[in-house]
Amino acid sequence: MDFRRVWLADAISQLGTRMTFLAAPLVAVLSLHASAFEVALVRAFESLGALLFGLLAGAWVDRLRCRPVLLVTDLGRFLVLLSIPAAALVGVLSLGHLYVVMFVVGSLSIWFDIAHQSYLPRLLPADQLVSANAKLSANTSVAALAGASGGGFLVQLLTAPLVFTADALSFLWSAAWIRSIRHREPGPPKRPDRHLGREILEGLRFVVRQPLLRAIAGNTATFVLWQSAHSAVTVVFLVREIGLSAGAIGLLGTIGLVGALLSAAASGRLTARFGQARALVAAAVALGPGYVVSAFTTPGWGLVWFVASTAIASFGIVLLGVTEMTCRQLVCPPELLGRVNATMEFTMWAVMPVGAILGGGLATWLGLRETILVAGVGACFAALWLVFSPMRRLRDFPAA
DSSP: OHHHHHHHHHHHHHHHHHHHHHHHHHIIIIISOOOHHHHHHHHHHHHHHHHHHHHHHHHHHTTSOHHHHHHHHHHHHHHHHTHHHHHHHTTOOOHHHHHHHHHHHHHHHHHHHHHHHHHHHHHSOGGGHHHHHHHHHHHHHHHHHHHHHHHHHHHHHHOHHHHHHHHHHHHHHHHHHHHTOOOOOOOOOOOTTOOHHHHHHHHHHHHHHSHHHHHHHHHHHHHHHHHHHHHHHHHHHHHHTSOOOHHHHHHHHHHHTHHHHHHHHHHHHHHHHHOHHHHHHHHHHHHHHHHHHGGGOOSGGGHHHHHHHHHHHHHHHHHHHHHHHHHHHHHSOGGGHHHHHHHHHHHHHTTHHHHHHHHHHHHHHTOHHHHHHHHHHHHHGGGHHHHTSGGGGOSSOOOO
């Protein structure tokens, strides 16, 4: 029953977040007439908070109960996001305001994400984690499908700034469901020799010394660097070179993201039949070529390339996410999970602003299509971290 509340809280929150993922660059392009580099900075500011606060958040989550952290960050994001439609209604919305909002929301999100990932093992037994992670990934997949089309439609109907209202309300919904959870998690044991810096180093040291987590961290950092460069220019490419409207971009994303929905439904069966570790490696290998394909997108029937790219990439990302999260939760001791989650998230979020700025710079220097191709090729190399690690010899993950 309590997991159902977590699932319901996550479902609508994910939907609102996906709408904002599309609406934020569209606000910059359509409402504020930003350049490709300025649009890339929207993504950079969103991920900058994780770079600054990610490791600190992990250490604190291991000291706190997760549920209050989830509530506070949900309510904070609700209030901050409402400032975008409010500023637009009175005609004072600017790029600087958009950057600040994305930075604050990104900072609160890293606290939420780490607490959310650490809360699940406190709520469920170990043998239910794969199933629970798959259900939460299904939320992400459904939200990506509905959010892409719904966000594009709402941008045309209401204008891009007002779509932020839907995302703000989704966080209020999430907070209400988390507030209703009856399970009362015990407080983490208090250590007399607590030292924040030493605790952060413990999490970093564990990931560096644990061969499976080290390989996953390297794969994640390399892939997300190039994925961020790719996504930073994709909307600009579709608007300015392919000539698509916001609604058409949303529709294309919806069709392509069917792969994510299929992956969420099949991940449990795939890991049971082939093994968790094997499924993780296979998903990582498939991701890079999926991104390369999008560079061949052209108007008309050439849009099939973009749909195929999104379908392949989304299938791989969801399967990779389910198996990677399960690996963390199984191989890590419970008292270190918050810090390990923070370290793993840090490898992802820390490279996002770098990747976004890299994408904007490459687009200015090479062009939009060329940047998408270079980013796709770069993403192909990420899987080497896993292929040449002990992961390739395993079927399933060992327990801590």
